[in-house]
Amino acid sequence: MTSPAPIADPARTPLTGTVALVTGASSGIGEATALALAALGAQVAVVARRADRLDALAGKIEDAGGRALAVGADITDEEQARAAVARTVETFGRLDTVVANAGLMILGPIAGADTADWRRMVDLNVLGLMYTTHAAAPHLLAAAADGSRRVADLVLVSSTAGRVVRGGGGVYNASKYAVTAFGEAFRKEVTRRHLRVSLVEPGAVATELPLQNTAGVQERMRERYSAMELLRAEDVADTIAFIVTRPRHVAVNEVLVRPTDQQD
Numbered sequence: 001m002t003s004p005a006p007i008a009d010p011a012r013t014p015l016t017g018t019v020a021l022v023t024g025a026s027s028g029i030g031e032a033t034a035l036a037l038a039a040l041g042a043q044v045a046v047v048a049r050r051a052d053r054l055d056a057l058a059g060k061i062e063d064a065g066g067r068a069l070a071v072g073a074d075i076t077d078e079e080q081a082r083a084a085v086a087r088t089v090e091t092f093g094r095l096d097t098v099v100a101n102a103g104l105m106i107l108g109p110i111a112g113a114d115t116a117d118w119r120r121m122v123d124l125n126v127l128g129l130m131y132t133t134h135a136a137a138p139h140l141l142a143a144a145a146d147g148s149r150r151v152a153d154l155v156l157v158s159s160t161a162g163r164v165v166r167g168g169g170g171v172y173n174a175s176k177y178a179v180t181a182f183g184e185a186f187r188k189e190v191t192r193r194h195l196r197v198s199l200v201e202p203g204a205v206a207t208e209l210p211l212q213n214t215a216g217v218q219e220r221m222r223e224r225y226s227a228m229e230l231l232r233a234e235d236v237a238d239t240i241a242f243i244v245t246r247p248r249h250v251a252v253n254e255v256l257v258r259p260t261d262q263q264d
């Protein structure tokens, strides 16, 4: 006698039957979020440039009984961002949840900065997120209209730097304030069609994010961070999981989540 198929517990896997796409999933918050959404039952497309990391993550999700698709893409290139969304929909047939998380932080004064660093941040933190949103929007709206949950989610990962200007990171601040404005404008457009747009603003999280900075900036960050118990990537993933598992009539529009020790 064959054993019966395991019965999914809808309370533990509320995203069963849904498809999620996470950008910047090769490390940090994106990787933790992909794992969290897969554990909740979603089929997950993981998007970033480092294909080896994505393959390892997809393997981990599949080994745990989930389904994952690794999509190598540089989302600062509009065509690649669009192709990543298209491949996800071709593979899994739909798209219910997008976590636009890929981002870059290069700190330093405005005067005398290398403006190439500004272009890298704006290209990824602002335009990459916008391209992803634009490509995903019709699929998310279709999922909200026709899916069994009748709701879809776009989660934009901003930062406390999108709420508070401390000085010393003006263009990173500007890029994250842009995410807030873009997200709020898009929320107004689509919320009556049950596409929820949520902004997550983490404080200091222990990830690879500082590594793009000069040794001097990294040292100053280490000093500042040594006074705090930092968030873990899983803490932010947990916040995102909370947002996307609310009932259809509940939209968590904004979450500022900082280490308890972090003052600003």
Ligand code: NDP
Pocket (backbone or CB within 6 Å): 023, 024, 025, 026, 027, 028, 029, 030, 047, 048, 049, 050, 051, 073, 074, 075, 076, 101, 102, 103, 104, 105, 124, 128, 157, 158, 159, 160, 201, 202, 203, 204, 205, 206, 207, 208, 209, 210, 233
């Ligand atoms: P990581 O550096 O670990 O993650 C950044 C991710 O973005 C990586 O997966 C990277 O993958 C991806 N990425 C970079 N460039 C591109 C690109 N051109 N195309 C596609 N993907 C790209 O840092 P975090 O996890 O900390 O950062 C995630 C988000 O969280 C960012 O938006 C960041 O601003 C935000 N944040 C982080 C905080 C922190 O303290 N860590 C605090 C507040 C906000 P790859 O290099 O393989 O492409």
